[in-house]
Amino acid sequence: MKKLALLSMLVCGCPKPAEAPPPPSLVGEAKRALAEREKRLTSFKLVVDSTEGENRAHHEVAFRSPNKSRGHMTVPQDFELAFDGTQLVRLIAAQKKYEVVSLDLPAADRAFFLASQFMPFVPEGYRSPLLPQTGVQAKQVPRGVELTVKPGEGVTVTYVLRLPAGDFLEKRTLAEGQERVLRMEREQCDEALALCVPTKLVERLGQNVLGTTEVSGIELNPALPQDVFSPKVPEGWSK
Secondary structure, eight states, X not given: OHHHHHHHHHHHTOOOOOOOOOOOOHHHHHHHHHHHHHHHOOEEEEEEEEEETTEEEEEEEEXXXXXXXXXXXXXXXXXXXXEOSSOEEEEEGGGTEXXXXXXXXXXXXXXXXXXXXXXXXXXXXXXXXXXXXXXXXXXXXXXXXXXXXXEETTEEEEEEEETTTTEEEEEEEEETTEEEEEEEEEEEEETTTTEEEEEEEEEEETTEEEEEEEEEEEEESOOOOGGGGOOOOOTTOBO
């Protein structure tokens, strides 16, 4: 019967059924979700407390789009890093030193360098993960999407994001046969911004807890003037 139906269509010249459009790229969908998220979340201020075994850390961080950032650690040492869009400075209290960091790099390397400098200050879920232009693999999962990249030989990093908001749920890092899992365990949602941000992150290796990050004092889209990101040289400090 199928052969007869096909022959009939060929004889009568009936039009072929329209081909279904190709499914949208899951990688593209995830990248668009992250880009839209960054358009909505243009600034933030956070207070961050971290533990790793017996070690404790405390810092504050501020960000304003597109690239202004300032992080101030007070425990275990007093250290500050600020970028006002043009100049990157470090303030080291123990040495009373105000240092201007050279940014004489190609544009792409400069952007990566700045992102890596502030990465320790900004918890996962507040800025988009650094995804390469190519080589990203995506898989649909019940909670959203998994994005997998291989940043180096023998290293695989997988992000789990909730769509369509691009909310951070999990990051898995596989290296040397061991997988570290950073998971969002508590979050705060903003209905107006249509997104959620983590308030508690826990990293594990197997059943062992490696570290915990608690985020408080959360301000989303506050007005942050330019001088927030341009600290002055404290009196008595060297430059």
